[in-house]
Amino acid sequence: MTDDPVPGAGRISGGGPAGDDPVPGAGRISGGGPAGDGPEPGGPEPGGPGIGRRGTLSVKWDAAGRIFGTPGVLPLWVADMDFASPPAVIEALRARLDHGVMGYSFAPESFVGAFVRWLETRHGWTVSPEWVVFSPKVMFSVSSAVSAFTEPGDRIVVQPPVYPPLISSVERNGREVLYNTLRREEGRYRMDLDRLAAGLDRAADEGRPARLLILCSPHNPVGRVWTPEELRGLGRICLDRGVLILSDEIHFDLVFPESRHTPIASLDPELAAGSVVLASPSKTFNIPGIWSSFAVIPDEEHREAFRRRLEEQGMSRPSLMGILATEAAYRGGAAWLDETLGYLRGNRDFLADFLSGELPEITTRAPEGTYLVWLDFGSLGMDDAGLKDFLVRKAGLGLNPGELFGPGGSGFARLNLGCSRSLLRRALEQLRDAVRDVTPRR
Numbered sequence: 137m138t139d140d141p142v143p144g145a146g147r148i149s150g151g152g153p154a155g156d157d158p159v160p161g162a163g164r165i166s167g168g169g170p171a172g173d174g175p176e177p178g179g180p181e182p183g184g185p186g187i188g189r190r191g192t193l194s195v196k197w198d199a200a201g202r203i204f205g206t207p208g209v210l211p212l213w214v215a216d217m218d219f220a221s222p223p224a225v226i227e228a229l230r231a232r233l234d235h236g237v238m239g240y241s242f243a244p245e246s247f248v249g250a251f252v253r254w255l256e257t258r259h260g261w262t263v264s265p266e267w268v269v270f271s272p273k274v275m276f277s278v279s280s281a282v283s284a285f286t287e288p289g290d291r292i293v294v295q296p297p298v299y300p301p302l303i304s305s306v307e308r309n310g311r312e313v314l315y316n317t318l319r320r321e322e323g324r325y326r327m328d329l330d331r332l333a334a335g336l337d338r339a340a341d342e343g344r345p346a347r348l349l350i351l352c353s354p355h356n357p358v359g360r361v362w363t364p365e366e367l368r369g370l371g372r373i374c375l376d377r378g379v380l381i382l383s384d385e386i387h388f389d390l391v392f393p394e395s396r397h398t399p400i401a402s403l404d405p406e407l408a409a410g411s412v413v414l415a416s417p418s419k420t421f422n423i424p425g426i427w428s429s430f431a432v433i434p435d436e437e438h439r440e441a442f443r444r445r446l447e448e449q450g451m452s453r454p455s456l457m458g459i460l461a462t463e464a465a466y467r468g469g470a471a472w473l474d475e476t477l478g479y480l481r482g483n484r485d486f487l488a489d490f491l492s493g494e495l496p497e498i499t500t501r502a503p504e505g506t507y508l509v510w511l512d513f514g515s516l517g518m519d520d521a522g523l524k525d526f527l528v529r530k531a532g533l534g535l536n537p538g539e540l541f542g543p544g545g546s547g548f549a550r551l552n553l554g555c556s557r558s559l560l561r562r563a564l565e566q567l568r569d570a571v572r573d574v575t576p577r578r
């Protein structure tokens with residue numbers, strides 16, 4: 137009797153050298169079909185020319201028509217980049233695809249080890265591997281932390297304008313949002329620490345103290361990279377009042393050379409014990425579609441409460457592709473990241489020059505970190521509905537409306553620089569022409 141042939145046998149190699157395939161690289165990746173009549177990124181951006189994303193199930197490109205009500209907008213919204221991920225990531229995934237079996241998998245020690253090493257070499261932060269808890273997504277961690285560390289009805293501080301899900305996650309968990317709106321001084325945003333202290337004291341006097349503060353660091357959408365002094369000031373206020381800091385540091389690697397990111401828990405042992413840091417390879421290496429993230433929780437009690445919450449929800453283990461992509465990115469993606477940061481910085485400076493030279497009606501402060509730009513349209517005198525309509529219908533742009541970012545967001549829109557320079561130029565030209573149509577000639 138002969139054994140049944142194993143399905144796929146002959147195509148599966150038994151784990152031999154995986155690297156026979158050529159490395160996917162510049163110019164070889166196509167977006168999965170014809171690019172249609174829409175604009176495509178082009179030029180010498182990271183990832184190479186000719187990457188099209190239409191028809192690839194891209195939220196940014198393929199859902200733009202549905203979201204903005206018209207298919208033709210240039211999509212500069214959702215926070216991912218139009219660039220291929222680091223070759224090391226693609227090689228690692230390709231090797232597994234060539235093997236062909238996508239079975240249950242486990243994360244080796246080297247998985248967390250690669251992340252810990254990255255924190256050490258890139259951020260100068262020494263972290264014990266046991267402090268690190270895997271979570272599939274940063275927003276899953278935020279929601280889990282809210283439910284693990286607070287009770288229904290509790291107050292949680294958020295500092296808008298801020299990434300909208302940080303606000304909705306509090307509300308969806310049945311907690312109350314306590315806003316500490318950022319202050320804008322000569323275009324630069326700061327945390328209003330005096331108002332924070334007063335607000336926390338007032339909440340305590342009312343018998344309903346805040347238990348958690350959600351920090352966004354670097355801050356999406358205003359692009360601030362908080363300084364150690366600012367973080368120490370915030371930390372002191374929270375520690376003195378028993379408020380745990382949940383620090384969403386997903387953009388922590390996307391910082392331009394004039395600034396330096398400081399993980400809040402790296403500042404001193406007291407702050408380490410009083411904070412939970414959320415980080416991820418997703419923004420850094422442009423792999424948000426492959427779910428993988430980490431929480432760094434030095435305090436054992438907090439860590440176990442968080443881990444329990446993840447386990448209760450059955451989401452405490454990484455996926456096979458998440459394991460492979462994450463480790464490959466942290467071990468082999470540094471040069472790609474440096475190149476990408478250089479390109480993003482070029483985009484940032486191009487935008488600043490364009491606005492000051494050709495579009496002074498719209499102002500911004502160049503981001504210190506993140507590839508997001510927070511544009512002030514106040515001088516156009518439009519209400520939010522009018523601005524949204526103007527951007528979509530007159531300028532043909534898909535940007536994130538500022539009003540969604542909570543208090544302080546009205547009159548603004550967020551633009552994503554993670555695109556080719558040629559696409560950015562075209563978007564800015566369309567915006568300039570639309571503004572000229574609605575403002576008196578200069």
Ligand SMILES: Cc1ncc(COP(=O)(O)O)c(C=O)c1O
Nearest residue numbers: 215273274275276299356384386
């Ligand atoms: C500040 C911030 N937190 C979290 C996320 C989402 O992270 P994840 O996809 O891991 O849930 C984003 C995505 O834009 C973000 O900007």
